[in-house]
Amino acid sequence: xxxxxxxxxxxxxxxxxxxxxxxxxxxxxxxxxxxxxxxxxxxxxxxxxxxxxxxxxxxxxxxxxxxxxxxxxxxxxxxxxxxxxxxxxxxxxxxxxxxxxxxxxxxxxxxxxxxxxxxxxxxxxxxxxxxxxxxxxxxxxxxxxxxxxxxxxxxxxxxxxxxxxxxxxxxxxxxxxxxxxxxxxxxxxxxxxxxxxxxxxxxxxxxxxxxxxxxxxxxxxxxxxxxxxxxxxxxxxxxxxxxxxxxxxxxxxxxxxxxxxxxxxxxxxxxxxxxxxxxxxxxxxxxxxxxxxxxxxxxxxxxxxxxxxxxxxxxxxxxxxxxxxxxxxxxxxxxxxxxxxxxxxxxxxxxxxxxxxxxxxxxxxxxxxxxxxxxxxxxxxxxxxxxxxxxxxxxxxxxxxxxxxxxxxxxxxxxxxxxxxxxxxxxxxxxxxxxxxxxxxxxxxxxxxxxxxxxxxxxxxxxxxxxxxxxxxxxxxxxxxxxxxxxxxxxxxxxxxxxxxxxxxxxxxxxxxxxxxxxxxxxxxxxxxxxxxxxxxxxxxxxxxxxxxxxxxxxxxxxxxxxxxxxxxxxxxxxxxxxxxxxxxxxxxxxxxxxxxxxxxxxxxxxxxxxxxxxxxxxxxxxxxxxxxxxxxxxxxxxxxxxxxxxxxxxxxxxxxxxxxxxxxxxxxxxxxxxxxxxxxxxxxxxxxxxxxxxxxxxxxxxxxxxxxxxxxxxxxxxxxxxxxxxxxxxxxxxxxxxxxxxxxxxxxxxxxxxxxxxxxxxxxxxxxxxxxxxxxxxxxxxxxxxxxxxxxxxxxxxxxxxxxxxxxxxxxxxxxxxxxxxxxxxxxxxxxxxxxxxxxxxxxx
RNA sequence: GCCGGAGUGGCGGAACUGGUAGACGCGGGGGACUUAAAAUCCCCGGCCCUUCGGGGCGUGCGGGUUCGAGUCCCGCCUCCGGCACCA
Numbered sequence: 001x002x003x004x005x006x007x008x009x010x011x012x013x014x015x016x017x018x019x020x021x022x023x024x025x026x027x028x029x030x031x032x033x034x035x036x037x038x039x040x041x042x043x044x045x046x047x048x049x050x051x052x053x054x055x056x057x058x059x060x061x062x063x064x065x066x067x068x069x070x071x072x073x074x075x076x077x078x079x080x081x082x083x084x085x086x087x088x089x090x091x092x093x094x095x096x097x098x099x100x101x102x103x104x105x106x107x108x109x110x111x112x113x114x115x116x117x118x119x120x121x122x123x124x125x126x127x128x129x130x131x132x133x134x135x136x137x138x139x140x141x142x143x144x145x146x147x148x149x150x151x152x153x154x155x156x157x158x159x160x161x162x163x164x165x166x167x168x169x170x171x172x173x174x175x176x177x178x179x180x181x182x183x184x185x186x187x188x189x190x191x192x193x194x195x196x197x198x199x200x201x202x203x204x205x206x207x208x209x210x211x212x213x214x215x216x217x218x219x220x221x222x223x224x225x226x227x228x229x230x231x232x233x234x235x236x237x238x239x240x241x242x243x244x245x246x247x248x249x250x251x252x253x254x255x256x257x258x259x260x261x262x263x264x265x266x267x268x269x270x271x272x273x274x275x276x277x278x279x280x281x282x283x284x285x286x287x288x289x290x291x292x293x294x295x296x297x298x299x300x301x302x303x304x305x306x307x308x309x310x311x312x313x314x315x316x317x318x319x320x321x322x323x324x325x326x327x328x329x330x331x332x333x334x335x336x337x338x339x340x341x342x343x344x345x346x347x348x349x350x351x352x353x354x355x356x357x358x359x360x361x362x363x364x365x366x367x368x369x370x371x372x373x374x375x376x377x378x379x380x381x382x383x384x385x386x387x388x389x390x391x392x393x394x395x396x397x398x399x400x401x402x403x404x405x406x407x408x409x410x411x412x413x414x415x416x417x418x419x420x421x422x423x424x425x426x427x428x429x430x431x432x433x434x435x436x437x438x439x440x441x442x443x444x445x446x447x448x449x450x451x452x453x454x455x456x457x458x459x460x461x462x463x464x465x466x467x468x469x470x471x472x473x474x475x476x477x478x479x480x481x482x483x484x485x486x487x488x489x490x491x492x493x494x495x496x497x498x499x500x501x502x503x504x505x506x507x508x509x510x511x512x513x514x515x516x517x518x519x520x521x522x523x524x525x526x527x528x529x530x531x532x533x534x535x536x537x538x539x540x541x542x543x544x545x546x547x548x549x550x551x552x553x554x555x556x557x558x559x560x561x562x563x564x565x566x567x568x569x570x571x572x573x574x575x576x577x578x579x580x581x582x583x584x585x586x587x588x589x590x591x592x593x594x595x596x597x598x599x600x601x602x603x604x605x606x607x608x609x610x611x612x613x614x615x616x617x618x619x620x621x622x623x624x625x626x627x628x629x630x631x632x633x634x635x636x637x638x639x640x641x642x643x644x645x646x647x648x649x650x651x652x653x654x655x656x657x658x659x660x661x662x663x664x665x666x667x668x669x670x671x672x673x674x675x676x677x678x679x680x681x682x683x684x685x686x687x688x689x690x691x692x693x694x695x696x697x698x699x700x701x702x703x704x705x706x707x708x709x710x711x712x713x714x715x716x717x718x719x720x721x722x723x724x725x726x727x728x729x730x731x732x733x734x735x736x737x738x739x740x741x742x743x744x745x746x747x748x749x750x751x752x753x754x755x756x757x758x759x760x761x762x763x764x765x766x767x768x769x770x771x772x773x774x775x776x777x778x779x780x781x782x783x784x785x786x787x788x789x790x791x792x793x794x795x796x797x798x799x800x801x802x803x804x805x806x807x808x809x810x811x812x813x814x815x816x817x818x819x820x821x822x823x824x825x826x827x828x829x830x831x832x833x834x835x836x837x838x839x840x841x842x843x844x845x846x
Numbered sequence: 847g848c849c850g851g852a853g854u855g856g857c858g859g860a861a862c863u864g865g866u867a868g869a870c871g872c873g874g875g876g877g878a879c880u881u882a883a884a885a886u887c888c889c890c891g892g893c894c895c896u897u898c899g900g901g902g903c904g905u906g907c908g909g910g911u912u913c914g915a916g917u918c919c920c921g922c923c924u925c926c927g928g929c930a931c932c933a
Binding site: 231349 | 847848849850851852857858859860862865866869870871872873885886887900912913914915926927928929930931932933
C-alpha cells in the first residue's frame with residue numbers, strides 16, 4: 001500500500017491517537033501494580049487474585065524484531081484480559097543486558113559496553129512504548145546494572161555456601177574465535193552456537209553450578225507444570241536423559257584398586273569380554289606406569305585430546321582404541337578381561353569407564369570386531385541356541401543364557417536379580433545415570449557479572465563478604481580477548497586483600513554466563529530497587545509463580561531449565577516459597593519471511609517500526625496475532641497486514657456512523673421482541689463475547705478471537721448499511737454491537753479501541769472497564785438448524801424452534817421432498833435424532 | 847535409532863465434546879460508484895459432472911469402529927522439532 005492515509009476526517013489517524021493514548025497511560029501509571037518491595041516500606045498484600053504475566057526479557061540489541069512484537073503482544077492481550085477480569089496484574093519488562101554483542105562492539109570501537117548497552121536499552125524501550133504495551137514501567141530492570149548484579153553475585157555466594165558451586169579443572173568446550181569457554185548447551189553440532197567456529201576441548205580450571213544435584217527434582221517437578229507444552233517437557237526430559245542401571249566395581253588385576261562402571265544392562269555382565277576407559281580417565285597414567293604400552297597409550301590420549309569434539313562424538317566414526325596391557329576382574333565370574341583406552345568412552349558421563357558387552361551393544365560389537373576381541377552371547381531370542389554366533393549386536397528382548405544363576409530369566413528380571421546379587425557382595429548397586437552435565441558458568445569475558453571471589457595464595461578461594469558486594473566491573477581500556485578475561489588487565493582492581501587473612505590476593509577475573517542473570521530476573525521485578533536484599537519473601541510469595549510465561553521455544557532447554565534449577569535452590573534455601581517459577585508456559589512460533597526465518601544476513605527482515613509508521617501499532621499487533629495459531633511458525637505477508645488495517649478502518653466507520661439515538665445499556669430480550677434483525681445482532685454480540693473470552697482466557701487462540709470480532713463487525717456493518725436496523729430497537733442493537741466490538745478489541749488494538757470508546761462517551765479508562773460478560777438469555781437461539789441426513793449424507797436442512805420433540809422433527813424431516821427423493825421409497829431401518837443438531841435416516845443400501 | 851508435534855481450497859487457517867468441512871483473512875474473478883484511479887460497497891470462488899432441479903467425489907495413504915469420522919482405533923507415508931558413540 002503506497003497511498004498515504006487520506007486527510008478525510010472519517011479516516012482513523014493512528015499516529016496521533018497512539019501517541020495521545022500512550023501519553024495518557026504513562027501519566028496515569030495505568031499499568032502499575034502493587035505490591036513491590038521497597039526499602040523501609042510496610043507491605044500490604046492485596047486480597048484480590050493476582051496474575052503475573054511475563055514474557056521473556058529481550059536482549060537489548062537496539063532493535064526489536066517481529067518475534068518480540070508477537071511475544072509481547074500475546075502477553076499484553078493476556079494482561080489486559082486478566083486486568084479487566086478482576087485480577088491484580090503484574091506485567092513487567094527488563095533487559096538481559098550482559099553478553100557478547102556489546103562486548104564485541106566494544107572490541108571494534110573501543111566504546112565501553114556499558115555505554116553501548118545503555119543506548120540500546122533506550123532504543124528498545126522507545127520501540128516497545130510505540131507498540132503501546134501495558135507494561136509496568138516502574139519496575140523495569142537491567143541485568144547489567146550494579147543494583148541487579150549485586151544480587152546475582154549474592155545468590156552465587158549462597159550457592160557457594162550450599163556446596164552447589166565447584167571450581168575444577170575440566171575438559172571444557174573452548175571457542176577459539178570468541179576466546180571463551182562455552183556451556184554444553186551452547187555447543188550445537190560441535191560448533192559454537194554464536195559464531196559457528198568449531199569447538200575445541202581444553203583442560204582448564206572452571207566454575208560450575210551443580211545442576212546435576214537437581215536432575216531428579218527437575219524431572220519430578222514436571223508434574224507441577226501441567227500447562228507446559230508437551231514438546232518442551234520432552235526436550236527437557238531428553239536433555240536430562242535419565243537412565244536406570246547399576247554401578248559395578250571391577251577390581252584391577254593386581255588388586256591395587258577398583259574401577260567403577262555405570263551400565264544400564266547389568267543383566268549382561270556375564271557377556272563383558274573387555275573393559276574400556278576414557279582417555280581422560282584419571283586411572284590411565286597409573287595403569288600404564290612403566291609398562292611397555294606406556295608410550296603408545298600416552299600418544300593415543302594426546303591424539304584424543306586434540307580431536308575436535310564434533311568428530312570425536314560422531315557415531316559413524318570407526319572405533320579407535322589402544323590396549324593398556326592391564327586387566328580387570330569381572331566380579332560375576334572372576335574372569336580377567338583386558339583394559340583398553342577408547343575415545344568413544346566419555347569421561348563426563350557415568351564413571352568414565354565401561355564394561356564392554358559386544359554381544360549386546362552395537363558400539364562394543366564394532367570395537368570387538370575391529371580389534372579381534374571375543375564376543376559372547378548372553379541373551380537368546382525364543383528358539384535360538386544359547387551358543388548361536390552373533391553377526392551383530394543383539395539388543396532385542398530374550399532369555400538370559402551363559403549367565404549362571406540368571407539363565408532362563410527375562411531381561412528385566414535378570415537386571416533386578418543382578419543388582420541384588422551385586423549389592424549383597426558389596427560389588428555394586430542399582431543406580432541412576434543422567435545425561436545432564438553440571439553447568440559451566442565461568443566466561444573469560446568482560447561484560448558479565450564478576451564472580452565474587454578472591455584467590456588467596458594462603459587461603460585459596462575466598463568468597464567476597466556480602467557487605468563488600470557488588471564486585472563492580474572495573475574500567476578497562478582494551479576489551480580484546482587474550483585467552484583470559486580482559487578483567488585481568490585492570491591491575492588496580494585485580495590486586496586486593498584476602499577477606500580471610502588480609503594478605504595480598506587477586507580477584508577472580510572470570511565473569512558469569514548471562515544465563516545466570518536471567519535465571520532469577522522474574523524475582524527481582526518484585527523488588528527492583530530494594531537495596532538490602534534481592535527480593536522480599538513476603539512479596540514473591542504473593543506474585544510467584546508466574547501465572548503465564550511466554551517466549552520462544554529456542555529457550556526450551558537452556559533458560560527454562562536454568563530458571564527452574566535456580567528456583568528450586570532458592571526454595572531449598574528458604575528464600576522463595578515456590579519450587580517452580582513458571583506455572584504455565586506458552587511457546588510461540590517464529591515469524592518467517594520469504595520462506596525463511598527473518599535475519600539480517602538474509603536481508604528479509606521487516607522492521608516493526610516501518611509497519612507502525614505505515615499502518616499504526618494496532619494494525620501490527622492485530623496482524624501478528626491473526627497470522628495463525630500463536631504456537632506455530634507463520635509467514636509474513638504485507639497484504640495480510642493491509643487486511644487488518646482495512647478491518648480497523650471498518651470498525652472506525654461503524655462507530656463513527658452510529659445513529660444519534662440508541663446509546664446506553666445492553667437492551668433486554670423484551671425490548672427487542674419482534675425486531676428480528678436487532679435481536680440477531682445482539683445475539684451475535686453476546687456470542688462473540690463468549691467466544692473471545694474463551695479464546696483469550698482459556699485457549700490462547702488469538703487468531704480465532706480476532707476472526708470472531710471480525711464476524712461481529714461484518715454482521716453489524718452489513719445490517720447497518722442496508723437499513724434493516726433502522727428502528728429504535730435496531731439502533732440500540734447497533735450501539736450495543738459497536739460498544740461490544742470496541743471493548744473486545746481493546747486488548748488487541750488498545751489505541752483505536754480507547755479512542756472509539758471515548759468518542760462513544762465511555763471515558764478514558766477502558767483499561768479498567770470490566771470485561772464484558774455475555775447475557776445467557778441471548779446465547780440460546782430462538783431457532784436452530786437441523787441437518788437432515790439419509791445414510792449419513794446431508795440432504796436438507798430445517799429451521800425449527802429449539803427443544804422440538806424428536807417425533808415432530810422426524811415427521812418434518814420425512815415430509816421434505818429432497819429427503820423423500822433420497823429415500824426412494826426404501827424401508828427406513830433406523831432413525832437417529834440428535835436434539836438440536838440433526839436427523840439421520842438409515843435405509844438399506846440399494 | 848529413540849522421543850515429541852503436524853499433514854484440510856491458490857495461500858494462512860476454522861471446525862473446541864464424533865454430528866452442516868472450508869468460518870475469518872489474503873490472493874483471484876465479476877459488478878456498482880468515479881472523467882479516471884484510489885478508497886468503499888455488492889456478488890462469485892474445493893474438485894468433477896449436470897437436462898441447472900441437482901448428483902458424485904473430497905481433510906497425506908490403506909484399512910477399521912460407528913447411523914455418522916478432519917476428529918476415535920490399527921498399519922503406513924511425508925514434513926518439522928528435540929536427543930543420539932550417554933554405556
